[in-house]
Amino acid sequence: MLQMxxxxxxxxxxxxxxxxxxxxxxxxxxxGIGLRTEVTIIGDDSSEVAIPAVxxxxxxxxEAAQNISLANAYKAFQxxxxxxxxxxxxxxxxxxxxxxxxNLPVHAFMDSLTYLENLDPDGHIITYCDxxxxxxxxxLAADLKMMGFSKVNFFFGGWQExxxxxxxxxxxx
Amino acid sequence: xxxxxENFLASKYGEWFIRSIQVGLGLLFIYASLDKIMxxxxxxxxxxxxxxxPLPLLHISAIILPWLELxxxxxxxxxxxxxxxxxxxxxxxxxxxxAITSAMFRGLDFNCGCFSMDSEESNVGLLKIxxxxxxxxxxxxxxxxxxxxxxxx
Numbered sequence: 001m002l003q004m005x006x007x008x009x010x011x012x013x014x015x016x017x018x019x020x021x022x023x024x025x026x027x028x029x030x031x032g033i034g035l036r037t038e039v040t041i042i043g044d045d046s047s048e049v050a051i052p053a054v055x056x057x058x059x060x061x062x063e064a065a066q067n068i069s070l071a072n073a074y075k076a077f078q079x080x081x082x083x084x085x086x087x088x089x090x091x092x093x094x095x096x097x098x099x100x101x102x103n104l105p106v107h108a109f110m111d112s113l114t115y116l117e118n119l120d121p122d123g124h125i126i127t128y129c130d131x132x133x134x135x136x137x138x139x140l141a142a143d144l145k146m147m148g149f150s151k152v153n154f155f156f157g158g159w160q161e162x163x164x165x166x167x168x169x170x171x172x173x
Numbered sequence: 174x175x176x177x178x179e180n181f182l183a184s185k186y187g188e189w190f191i192r193s194i195q196v197g198l199g200l201l202f203i204y205a206s207l208d209k210i211m212x213x214x215x216x217x218x219x220x221x222x223x224x225x226x227p228l229p230l231l232h233i234s235a236i237i238l239p240w241l242e243l244x245x246x247x248x249x250x251x252x253x254x255x256x257x258x259x260x261x262x263x264x265x266x267x268x269x270x271x272a273i274t275s276a277m278f279r280g281l282d283f284n285c286g287c288f289s290m291d292s293e294e295s296n297v298g299l300l301k302i303x304x305x306x307x308x309x310x311x312x313x314x315x316x317x318x319x320x321x322x323x324x325x326x
Contacts (some may be wrong), residue, residue: 003325005261009259014260015237019237025210031212032213034232035236036229039228054217054218054232055221058214
């Protein structure tokens, strides 16, 4: 019983020390975060989703990529003024994707550097993945921003919203 | 079988064996904590990928967890507060296993955020579950030796 009391006391000591150090460190670290979780509301008139701000801009510096609505994504598509990057796996991409989109799986970002380096850094890029259940479009947009692309949007509605709207799609053999 | 294991654990060699596991576990957790401590935003993002924690708890968890790993890791290496440290680490490992399993069942596919914030780190999957279970088992073994050499603990 005495041993158990000591164990609980020691656990509380370690947790307290960690909490104090963790909170203190946020004031020293250049990319420290606050105790309160900041959220960003993403969506349009039909649906809104609250996601943590750190998902879009984890380091809290620089300009974060912004969400783009279905209507504006389609407008850019019609004007032929945008590159769509599909952040899903090659299998999902092959099964169906936005017409003319390029597959750039977020986990294989480093493998695509040579291709990306040859693109116009000021060109408009829209990233997307399945839809509201995935974060790959946001991750890819953050990576592209970090690489120096100035005009990057993520289309949070993604493949599902685009397909359901009946907009142009294609599939790879 | 059980008696010979207990005899071994109570011996000098058993003490060294368990001590080396303890130090190894400590060093591993110190290493695992550093990248998370330096990148709290990325770690918060990593936690949010699991979609398990309520949003209000996200930042506070991302702030405390890496420091808890670091402090417990140091405690294991210097052999102070070691029982509390491996109890906490064992608990964390079980939570990680449950989180990864739940993510797998929900079909989520992302970097697990286990050892670093590197986007090339392996994703949630069976390997990560077995890794964490192996580490959890080492915590159990350390506690088992404590009970062998101090039966009243």
